[in-house]
Amino acid sequence: MSTTPQESTARYRRSRTRSRNVSARPALAVSSLKTYQYDLHPSCPSLICPDCKTWVPITGLNAKKQKLVPHDTGLARKDQAVRCQGSNRLVNIDILVKEWKGRVEVGGPEANGRRSARQHYKPLPAPAKPVARMAPEPMNAADALTAYREHLKKCRASSATGRCGGKHRCTDGTRLAALYEQLLRTQPHRDREQKEEGRVDGLLTRYRQATATKTAAVEWTKRDKVTGDAKKATAKRGGTTIEEANNTCRIHPADTVSELRGPEVPLAPLRISA
Numbered sequence: 001m002s003t004t005p006q007e008s009t010a011r012y013r014r015s016r017t018r019s020r021n022v023s024a025r026p027a028l029a030v031s032s033l034k035t036y037q038y039d040l041h042p043s044c045p046s047l048i049c050p051d052c053k054t055w056v057p058i059t060g061l062n063a064k065k066q067k068l069v070p071h072d073t074g075l076a077r078k079d080q081a082v083r084c085q086g087s088n089r090l091v092n093i094d095i096l097v098k099e100w101k102g103r104v105e106v107g108g109p110e111a112n113g114r115r116s117a118r119q120h121y122k123p124l125p126a127p128a129k130p131v132a133r134m135a136p137e138p139m140n141a142a143d144a145l146t147a148y149r150e151h152l153k154k155c156r157a158s159s160a161t162g163r164c165g166g167k168h169r170c171t172d173g174t175r176l177a178a179l180y181e182q183l184l185r186t187q188p189h190r191d192r193e194q195k196e197e198g199r200v201d202g203l204l205t206r207y208r209q210a211t212a213t214k215t216a217a218v219e220w221t222k223r224d225k226v227t228g229d230a231k232k233a234t235a236k237r238g239g240t241t242i243e244e245a246n247n248t249c250r251i252h253p254a255d256t257v258s259e260l261r262g263p264e265v266p267l268a269p270l271r272i273s274a
Contacts, residue, residue: 010072010079015044015057017069019088027090028068035103040093051086058091066091130172141187144180151176 030038030047038047045058052073060066070087074080151173155164164173 008081010074010076010081012076013057013071014069016059019070021070021088022065022067023085023087023089025085025089027092028086029092029094031094035100038100040095040097040100042097047091049084049086052084056084056086058093061093066093140190141180141183144176144183148173148176148180 028047028050030040033047039045042061045061046055047058047068048054049056049068049071052071054071054073056068056071058066059069068086068089068091071084072079073082073084152164155170155173160170162168162170164170169177
């Protein structure tokens with residue numbers, strides 16, 4: 001009897017079957033699988049078949065025996081009808097649905113916060129600069145020409161590939177030649193800028209010196225005036241002989257007392273009888 005095209009391809013996997021056939025293989029314990037490899041929701045109890053690695057419904061969840069429905073190894077209506085060895089295999093549900101839901105709720109945030117398995121490579125370090133580029137760049141055309149000639153002398157004497165020879169120039173030689181040409185072309189402009197900067201710096205220096213000198217002269221005049229006024233006020237305070245002698249720091253004349261005033265002050269010692 002010839003087979004129809006529908007019988008030669010894999011069939012759809014039913015969620016419930018009435019077959020009483022039971023596989024002779026030992027029962028599959030759900031606890032031996034990982035949490036993401038089975039689903040105990042009452043609407044669609046299923047698990048990943050260990051043989052064909054595909055999701056397969058579990059029939060008879062509320063019955064005495066639970067088993068995997070008969071299924072093929074390939075996709076329905078596409079692959080060949082090859083019956084999987086895990087068909088009609090008994091399933092031992094030794095985990096409560098409440099416990100399974102708790103594991104799923106706890107594992108969801110952990111899976112979301114877990115780092116990706118992508119390998120992140122560190123960037124490769126940049127290659128070191130050649131010795132010719134480590135030296136400071138020439139600042140004028142004369143220095144650039146000297147550096148270019150020294151490079152030609154060393155490069156022609158070396159045995160490196162692509163060295164300077166004839167009209168051919170290596171990378172460093174071409175760079176130095178271009179730098180010399182640029183400096184030679186822009187030298188007049190840079191000379192004018194340097195001259196202008198020197199003139200401005202000279203003007204600023206002279207202005208600062210003049211300002212400092214003028215400020216110092218004004219300060220010295222103020223100090224001299226304050227000092228002179230104080231001396232005059234001290235010397236011309238009272239006009240008496242004692243004050244003038246005290247203010248000029250001269251030797252006191254005889255019979256003069258600087259601390260006390262008045263002719264009534266006795267000069268000889270007094271004896272007061274009791």
